[in-house]
Amino acid sequence: MSVSAAVLPEVLPRAEIEPPVAGPTRRRLARIPGSKAERRWLLWPPLIFFIVALLLPMIALVGQALNGKKGNAFAEALSMSSFTDAVVRTVLLAAIVTVITVIVGYVYAMGVATAPNWLKAVLMAGLLLSLWTSIMVRSFGWMLIELPKGAIYWFMGLFGLADKPLELYQTTLAMYPAMVAVMLPFAVLPLLSAINGLDREQLNAATVFGAGPLLTFRKVILPSVAPAAISGGVLVFVMSLGFYVTPLLLGGPKNMTVSVIINTQLNTANRPDLAAAMSILLVGGTIVIYLIADKLFNVSEKWG
Amino acid sequence: MTDVSLRRAIGPFRSPLLILAILASLLFFIPFFVVIATSWTSGSFLLFPPTGFSLQWYESVIGDKLWTDPFKLSLLVSLISTVIAVVLGTLGALALRRIRSRTGARLLRTMFIVPMALPPVAYAVGLYSVNSTVRIFKPTLTAMIVGEALLVMPYVFVLVSTALGNSDPALRPAAATLGASWPLILWRVELPPVLPNILAGAVFAFSVAFDEVVLPVFLTPVGQVTLPLKMLTASQEAFSPQLTAASTLISLLALIVLGGVNLFSNRRARRARASAKAKLA
Numbered sequence: 001m002s003v004s005a006a007v008l009p010e011v012l013p014r015a016e017i018e019p020p021v022a023g024p025t026r027r028r029l030a031r032i033p034g035s036k037a038e039r040r041w042l043l044w045p046p047l048i049f050f051i052v053a054l055l056l057p058m059i060a061l062v063g064q065a066l067n068g069k070k071g072n073a074f075a076e077a078l079s080m081s082s083f084t085d086a087v088v089r090t091v092l093l094a095a096i097v098t099v100i101t102v103i104v105g106y107v108y109a110m111g112v113a114t115a116p117n118w119l120k121a122v123l124m125a126g127l128l129l130s131l132w133t134s135i136m137v138r139s140f141g142w143m144l145i146e147l148p149k150g151a152i153y154w155f156m157g158l159f160g161l162a163d164k165p166l167e168l169y170q171t172t173l174a175m176y177p178a179m180v181a182v183m184l185p186f187a188v189l190p191l192l193s194a195i196n197g198l199d200r201e202q203l204n205a206a207t208v209f210g211a212g213p214l215l216t217f218r219k220v221i222l223p224s225v226a227p228a229a230i231s232g233g234v235l236v237f238v239m240s241l242g243f244y245v246t247p248l249l250l251g252g253p254k255n256m257t258v259s260v261i262i263n264t265q266l267n268t269a270n271r272p273d274l275a276a277a278m279s280i281l282l283v284g285g286t287i288v289i290y291l292i293a294d295k296l297f298n299v300s301e302k303w304g
Numbered sequence: 305m306t307d308v309s310l311r312r313a314i315g316p317f318r319s320p321l322l323i324l325a326i327l328a329s330l331l332f333f334i335p336f337f338v339v340i341a342t343s344w345t346s347g348s349f350l351l352f353p354p355t356g357f358s359l360q361w362y363e364s365v366i367g368d369k370l371w372t373d374p375f376k377l378s379l380l381v382s383l384i385s386t387v388i389a390v391v392l393g394t395l396g397a398l399a400l401r402r403i404r405s406r407t408g409a410r411l412l413r414t415m416f417i418v419p420m421a422l423p424p425v426a427y428a429v430g431l432y433s434v435n436s437t438v439r440i441f442k443p444t445l446t447a448m449i450v451g452e453a454l455l456v457m458p459y460v461f462v463l464v465s466t467a468l469g470n471s472d473p474a475l476r477p478a479a480a481t482l483g484a485s486w487p488l489i490l491w492r493v494e495l496p497p498v499l500p501n502i503l504a505g506a507v508f509a510f511s512v513a514f515d516e517v518v519l520p521v522f523l524t525p526v527g528q529v530t531l532p533l534k535m536l537t538a539s540q541e542a543f544s545p546q547l548t549a550a551s552t553l554i555s556l557l558a559l560i561v562l563g564g565v566n567l568f569s570n571r572r573a574r575r576a577r578a579s580a581k582a583k584l585a
Binding site: 027037039041043049057060111114129133137138144145149152162172181182198213217220221236244258259263275291 | 309311325326334338350389422431451486493532536558566570
């Protein structure tokens with residue numbers, strides 16, 4: 001993704017100004033092996049940082065999981081129905097959020113691409129607002145909307161529809177709009193750059209030869225934006241697996257995700273070994289899913 | 305810039321598409337406006353619509369050390385982790401261009417992007433466990449800073465490596481042929497054109513780090529609280545107008561700073577392009 005919306009407006013026009021160097025030459029020139037000294041100074045500092053910041057905590061997790069006093073923490077975690085239920089719930093939640101986010105994200109990106117200028121500015125402002133304000137603030141907003149006497153209740157009251165306070169807050173349904181809103185930018189941005197990169201000649205050709213919007217969508221637009229939709233979707237899915245704050249604040253005790261369970265094991269049940277075992281399962285699962293998707297769809301390449 | 309081809313291609317579906325997009329944008333706007341509105345209430349409860357208008361809650365936040373201290377701590381932690389992330393993320397993006405083997409480049413790229421997929425709670429538990437083994441970390445902010453730097457590094461890496469990929473690939477060999485050493489090439493040839501993206505990466509990394517709430521839950525030393533953590537605990541203790549006033553203040557600050565930087569860097573990039581064009585002509 002041209003990740004940040006901060007650069008987005010700038011990346012696009014530049015592509016128009018500089019005609020790309022012919023493909024293969026450019027690719028060959030793009031990576032010229034550096035000298036030994038270059039590799040030492042450029043590659044080793046980040047590598048060492050990754051060992052300290054990523055590998056070390058993972059090793060510590062394994063150590064902590066094996067150090068429990070009650071035998072095998074992994075087996076215990078997997079036999080706990082509260083954990084396995086949370087795993088199923090979390091995966092399902094992430095899948096639903098991903099599907100909704102990608103579809104809405106496509107509509108949003110198409111909206112940005114085809115809207116008149118004033119509306120385009122409004123839609124981009126919405127994206128930036130979401131990227132630039134704290135997730136806590138956004139969650140509070142949803143809480144205020146969904147509370148029994150919150151904004152929805154007030155709004156319905158205007159039309160005389162609300163006879164009794166809502167029972168929406170801390171239900172499963174309450175989480176979805178908030179989670180989709182959190183994830184939407186991560187789907188919209190790659191889709192938007194894919195849509196902007198669509199071959200206009202192909203589009204024109206399709207129209208000239210009489211293809212209707214549906215046929216054009218199926219044969220021209222969809223194949224071109226599918227890679228972006230997939231890589232955005234993969235990222236949204238793996239990020240959704242780690243959801244913590246939103247379900248905690250909006251979903252209530254019935255909707256505990258794996259992350260919430262891990263926190264409970266560590267801080268309430270005082271079982272650091274179980275928390276560690278569950279963390280390993282969660283990290284391991286997430287990373288494996290990501291790596292498989294990366295292998296299949298070149299997700300990292302689309303982003304970097 | 306009107307996209308005629310695309311508009312024609314989607315034909316009659318344009319209006320429903322635009323209406324749906326507007327509805328979707330409400331997902332972004334409404335929660336934000338509701339938070340702002342509730343914060344100016346003159347009553348002492350969080351109510352929507354607000355009762356009356358007063359700025360009392362803003363005053364109470366600004367004058368309260370329980371809010372200003374976490375703000376300063378968040379500023380400090382995110383600044384340091386942003387510096388780490390920007391330096392190392394940029395080094396990584398530069399290194400990516402110098403690796404001959406495709407597999408190596410692919411591995412490096414994946415390594416830099418994977419932290420985005422890392423579930424924050426599980427990662428925080430890992431850091432917590434390192435923290436409790438290595439005693440010197442425990443009373444300090446080190447583990448939290450390192451962790452946040454790792455979580456935000458992908459954003460810097462992606463932005464900088466995209467920009468490097470768009471720059472002219474022939475410049476580096478050309479400079480090398482003319483006898484420039486690699487640090488000189490790096491400093492005078494490679495980095496200047498991607499500076500706006502490095503800046504954008506820094507801003508993005510800072511805002512994500514500032515926003516991080518899960519790591520602080522596990523890793524703040526006794527007696528210290530970051531702002532998002534303060535907001536989380538405050539929301540669980542008493543959901544009050546003070547909380548939404550603090551939320552509004554911090555959001556407005558973020559919007560002003562980030563919007564300003566964005567305008568500045570866009571203008572800078574436009575000027576750079578214009579002057580490059582003028583030189584060519």
